[in-house]
Amino acid sequence: MEGDRTVSSHITDTTFAPLTVCSELMRDLPGARIVATGYGRHLFARHWKCEVVTEIKAVAMGARALLPSCRTIIDVGGQDTKAITITAEGKLHKFAMNDKCAAGTGRFLEVMADALSFSREEFARKALSAVRAEKLSSMCTVFAESEVISLVARGSARQEIALGIHQAISSRILSLVKGVQIEDDILFAGGGALNACLRHLIEAGLDRKLHLPDQPQIAAALGCALHGDLH
Amino acid sequence: MWEKLGLDLDAHDALLEMLGQLYGQTFMSQRNRPKGMEYFDFVMSEVHGLRIKEIVDAKEEGRKVFGSFCVFVPEEIVLAVDGILVGLCAGAEFALDEAENLLPRNTCSLIKGAFGFTLSNVCPYIKAADMVIGENTCDGKKKSYEIFRDLVSDLYVMDMPQMKNEVDRDFLRHEYRRFAARVEELSGRKIEVDALRKAIGTVNAKRGAMHRLAGLRAADPAPISGLDALLANQVYFYDDPVRFTESSNQLCNEIEERIGKGEGVFDKGAPRILISGCPMAVPNWKLPTIIEGANAVIVGEESCVGERGTRHLTDDTGETVEQLIDNIVDRYFKIDCAVFTPNTVRLEHIVEMAKSYKADGVIHYGLQFCAPYQIEAGPVEKALEADNIPTLRIDTDYSMEDVEQIRTRVEAFIERLKG
Numbered sequence: 256m257e258g259d260r261t262v263s264s265h266i267t268d269t270t271f272a273p274l275t276v277c278s279e280l281m282r283d284l285p286g287a288r289i290v291a292t293g294y295g296r297h298l299f300a301r302h303w304k305c306e307v308v309t310e311i312k313a314v315a316m317g318a319r320a321l322l323p324s325c326r327t328i329i330d331v332g333g334q335d336t337k338a339i340t341i342t343a344e345g346k347l348h349k350f351a352m353n354d355k356c357a358a359g360t361g362r363f364l365e366v367m368a369d370a371l372s373f374s375r376e377e378f379a380r381k382a383l384s385a386v387r388a389e390k391l392s393s394m395c396t397v398f399a400e401s402e403v404i405s406l407v408a409r410g411s412a413r414q415e416i417a418l419g420i421h422q423a424i425s426s427r428i429l430s431l432v433k434g435v436q437i438e439d440d441i442l443f444a445g446g447g448a449l450n451a452c453l454r455h456l457i458e459a460g461l462d463r464k465l466h467l468p469d470q471p472q473i474a475a476a477l478g479c480a481l482h483g484d485l486h
Numbered sequence: 487m488w489e490k491l492g493l494d495l496d497a498h499d500a501l502l503e504m505l506g507q508l509y510g511q512t513f514m515s516q517r518n519r520p521k522g523m524e525y526f527d528f529v530m531s532e533v534h535g536l537r538i539k540e541i542v543d544a545k546e547e548g549r550k551v552f553g554s555f556c557v558f559v560p561e562e563i564v565l566a567v568d569g570i571l572v573g574l575c576a577g578a579e580f581a582l583d584e585a586e587n588l589l590p591r592n593t594c595s596l597i598k599g600a601f602g603f604t605l606s607n608v609c610p611y612i613k614a615a616d617m618v619i620g621e622n623t624c625d626g627k628k629k630s631y632e633i634f635r636d637l638v639s640d641l642y643v644m645d646m647p648q649m650k651n652e653v654d655r656d657f658l659r660h661e662y663r664r665f666a667a668r669v670e671e672l673s674g675r676k677i678e679v680d681a682l683r684k685a686i687g688t689v690n691a692k693r694g695a696m697h698r699l700a701g702l703r704a705a706d707p708a709p710i711s712g713l714d715a716l717l718a719n720q721v722y723f724y725d726d727p728v729r730f731t732e733s734s735n736q737l738c739n740e741i742e743e744r745i746g747k748g749e750g751v752f753d754k755g756a757p758r759i760l761i762s763g764c765p766m767a768v769p770n771w772k773l774p775t776i777i778e779g780a781n782a783v784i785v786g787e788e789s790c791v792g793e794r795g796t797r798h799l800t801d802d803t804g805e806t807v808e809q810l811i812d813n814i815v816d817r818y819f820k821i822d823c824a825v826f827t828p829n830t831v832r833l834e835h836i837v838e839m840a841k842s843y844k845a846d847g848v849i850h851y852g853l854q855f856c857a858p859y860q861i862e863a864g865p866v867e868k869a870l871e872a873d874n875i876p877t878l879r880i881d882t883d884y885s886m887e888d889v890e891q892i893r894t895r896v897e898a899f900i901e902r903l904k905g
């Protein structure tokens with residue numbers, strides 16, 4: 256970043272060799288100031304000189320930069336779903352995170368899209384187009400997957416199963432979000448924010464509008480970059 | 487000695503190795519520890535050694551050994567017949583599958599831990615106990631004692647009130663008298679006034695030492711880590727009471743000197759955390775390790791292995807055994823465990839502790855499937871936040887799979903405290 260302008264950003268999978276991926280990324284950025292976040296933050300900090308912040312703080316800072324009036328963040332990432340509130344002054348306040356299982360996270364959506372042989376975009380689009388939903392009784396990723404397969408085998412329409420999956424996950428997200436005191440404005444961050452069906456269902460469930468930033472997946476990275484600038 | 491106690495030697499070796507490793511990682515890597523902690527390191531290293539030998543020797547001299555799972559079991563009464571009371575720890579997952587053969591999976595880790603240790607024959611204290619004392623506190627324990635009865639030589643179950651009205655005090659008195667009679671019967675000794683008064687003094691002195699330690703932790707920089715203070719509170723449960731009191735007081739002397747010199751184990755101004763909730767028995771150091779690993783310092787434990795357990799002293803004035811037992815009842819009746827309803831006193835105590843130890847925030851620790859503490863956590867969190875005491879709720883168990891998730895939460899909470 257230069258000032259508050261983002262000069263370049265890059266998204267890549269951490270894969271099974273996260274440090275190798277990091278080395279490659281770092282090669283193009285000699286001497287840059289670095290702030291690490293996410294599950295690998297401490298691992299990274301053992302190998303590079305950097306500051307470390309949690310993804311909760313990072314996304315809170317990023318959200319404030321993207322939407323200065325933001326007081327609540329819903330962040331649906333790959334591993335975790337979080338609801339975060341920030342004070343009027345922009346300080347991190349309460350947060351809630353999903354339990355240890357993957358239900359209610361982006362990972363769950365990915366597994367289910369695969370089970371239905373949908374691409375990610377198609378998955379949300381088809382779900383939105385369904386007029387009725389096939390109810391899912393299990394929220395465990397493993398059980399839900401076999402439930403989906405048996406629904407397919409019974410001849411249920413794929414888009415209806417897709418809507419059922421989206422409803423199940425959004426009800427999980429909603430109960431998490433309702434655990435913190437939500438206040439407007441609400442920013443939807445993380446890769447899950449790109450899913451139009453999820454957005455729609457959460458807005459309907461909260462009866463509030465969600466703000467969608469340009470690149471919701473990098474809100475936390477933006478927060479880190481700003482943090483590095485401040486310190 | 488181990489074989490005589492009926493231990494499974496291979497499993498016992500495995501446990502000791504696990505314990506030794508964990509202990510080294512958790513405690514020995516801390517910087518600038520008070521020298522007085524060496525005593526506690528020693529006791530821990532001999533927890534399956536000298537201390538057990540001492541207890542076995544005492545048994546040979548005819549003294550009786552009592553094992554307990556709860557701070558409602560009055561140590562004074564046991565000491566009055568020259569008995570030995572040990573807290574059975576159950577702070578780790580051991581032989582989980584065997585425990586889950588007897589208990590539903592949604593039982594709290596403490597209960598499963600107690601079953602696991604017993605079933606796999608690795609706890610010399612359970613083996614050495616002439617009597618194990620259960621208490622009808624939470625439903626989990628109450629019902630599981632029905633099954634536990636077959637696993638130990640002599641299980642005595644103490645009934646417990648659920649409210650704090652006068653009839654409940656009478657009820658507890660009745661139960662303590664029944665317990666005293668049983669203790670007399672087992673030991674073959676009568677409880678005499680002088681012996682009971684002396685026992686009250688011994689336990690008061692032990693609690694007094696813990697109060698002293700607790701008070702010293704108000705200093706900034708923190709003169710002792712929360713992990714070390716927790717360790718002292720854990721050793722409290724199975725060490726010889728008089729020796730423990732001496733060693734704790736020595737530790738306190740050293741800490742006072744440190745405070746005088748402005749020395750500490752964390753930087754001055756490090757975020758200060760109060761832990762509140764379920765008890766942490768040896769070797770349950772999971773959450774404190776995460777907190778202090780993130781450079782925040784724990785300044786108090788609102789817990790039964792901590793201040794909820796050691797808080798009040800017992801009045802030792804009285805002419806008869808009955809009067810002294812009444813005093814004991816009055817002291818224990820004040821314990822604000824979440825199995826009681828309503829239990830607002832506990833909330834007041836958390837606030838009081840947060841203020842006197844200058845905590846910046848409270849982390850509420852709930853064991854999964856512990857209905858009393860997990861349910862109470864909600865109102866506690868709300869009330870504390872309303873009082874401008876930042877609060878984080880952590881619900882977890884003994885497994886290690888959620889360590890990284892908890893670390894993220896704890897670190898984010900510390901970021902919140904730093905503002």
Ligand code: SF4
Pocket residue numbers: 555556557558623624764765790821823824825
């Ligand atoms: S939490 Fe309650 S049941 Fe558990 S040891 Fe403490 S007083 Fe006993």
Ligand code: SF4
Pocket residue numbers: 594595596597623624625626627764765853855856857858859
């Ligand atoms: S932690 Fe809770 S559920 Fe477990 S024994 Fe203690 S009070 Fe009962």
